Amino acid sequence: MSIWTDKQGRRHVGLMVQGRRVHRILPEGATASDAKQLEADLRKQLTRRPGQYSDPLLVEVMPLYMEHAKHSKWTSVAEIAAQRIAPWLEGFRASQVREVAANIIRDMKSAYAPATINRSLATLKKALTLAWELGMTEVNYGAAVKALPPNNKREVFLTPAQVQHLASHCTESVQAAIWIALYTGARRGEILAMQPEDVSKHTLTIHAQNTKTKRSRVIPIVKPLRPWLKYLPLPYKNFEGLKTGFQRGRKAAGMEHVNFHDLRHSAASLLVASGADLYTVAKILGHSNIQTTTRYAHLQVKQQREAMKRAFG
Template identity: 35%
Template sequence: MEVFDPALKGFYVDVLASGRKSFRLRYRFNKALRVVTLGDAAVMSLDDARHAAREWLRQVKAGTDPQAPPVQVLGPTVAAFFTDQYLPYIKSYKRSWDTDDSMMRNHLLPKLGHKHMGAITPPDVAVFVEQMRSEGYAPGTCNRALVLLRYGFTLAVRWKLPGVQSNPVKEVKNLRDDNKIERFLNNAQMASLMAAVRGSESEMLQHIVLFLLYTGARKREVLDAVWADVDWERKSWRIPKTKSGKIRHLPLSAGALQLLGSLRDQSAPVGDAGHALRAEWARRPIFANPKTGLPYVSFFYSWDAARKRAGLPDLRVHDLRHSFASFLVNAGRSLYEVQELLGHADIRTTSRYAHLSRERLFEAVESVPVL
């Protein structure tokens, strides 16, 4: 039996044969008749039921169907999150943020940018990796894209981004990368390279390359070096901006000091130059771009031309760092010494050069004559 309330259209009490009573409401939405149970009359008062019915009808009148399934919150798109939130965040502390920016623009956004963060699943991530592989990208490049995406989702979860409840990238393993390139220059290649850089149109190129070989420093560390960081008395170079974020002091060899001394003689104030002038010079980059007086952003074109002239078209600037390490190991220096000079935080990173010392052991055993 249905007992309707004359004061509120569609609101009624439904009395079952068992005697159980329920408050219900009939209404129309988009011309379709709908019925909703508001509550059990045994636990819900009449006033509360009328209030619930009025609220329900208010939503219907506003054009919202209260019985429609809730809209799933999926959060912003990958493009919106990484552009508007992720990138500004890493710019605040990460010196190499432009690397992430490049990875985003070239790989992440074209393939996943249109998807909502909360809608991405582990299979979506796996497809993303496979797309990169099918385009010919090396496992190392794919893994760097995964690291970027994984960290982005970690931040989204940490920041409680609406719609992002978990990190789907955690379920996808990095690709096995057996293609780590560790190239070391031999004496003939070294001579060929130095001849090529000395003949470069860029006068500064030969000094940059030489200093990289003398110190094993990273490219950006060398390009950002200023005169104030050179301690002539202690024969050391202070590197304030390292990959690990820690200041380190690198001892300078006779060759490195000779190179720096030559550049200092060409640029330092002479005679009775005032303190202010000397202080201003100390803040200048050691390997400044002659056209701007600022650190080089890149010297790729002059480097590319030189390496091709040297017959080493695939040689990377970072290979000069590898070559520095090979010089040390082949000279009998320990991996601990190599780790300290290269500024590796983990000895496992330095262990890649261990095979060089093993080669020296093979040479040593060959010293025993065949009997």
């Protein structure tokens, strides 16, 4: 089947031509005619005469990604990640991508976190994969783009008092995002996707299509969270709006070292401090693997050590 509709109602187009498999997801609201037109365009591109475009310039390849990003849930974020590396692509061809990637990493390391660099490298990798799928290159040069090892050892755990201080310097909508993050452990994207209908009398539902793991989860609503849920949906079209408001607030609060994601870590640390086991923390945060949650195990050990000191001196 080359055209189908998934459970969320989004249309898909999938083709296999000359050993190349191409899969595209159309944006929400796309019609059957849109899908058929995309199928025809893809088939035309896939049957392009071999060798016609053997080694295109990278600046000729990146528009493929920009078109692909239009179908992303967070289009503006994807486009920004791609635009960030544009200066390094000038004059280089697809076959030179290994050198280009090395230059990007070398020059960006001092200014950006590994995760940010990796997001930009991923756009280049995807663009080259798309070029290969469409027959523009004889090999998939995207395979040569390797990500930096992520730095997942960041540990900034805020106390409720510190969160209160930070929130007091933010606008009401940013405050709502901050407290929702602390009282649910939800990621920023999950919070931005929340709607009033996701809130019931006792629980808050985070739907699968809005989660990193593509799994729904239901979170009990604690009393201090309830007042902030009236702000849903938050008035931001994308990550950047909330990011800008949060940055202003943390600067005004003298807490520029704090990232929004630290609120999720803080939620986990407070849960562990309250006596929650790691399995429960994993369920609340939506970790697909308990190994991810073990990063908080040392907090549990600290709590146990203090309990033993109280008991045995």
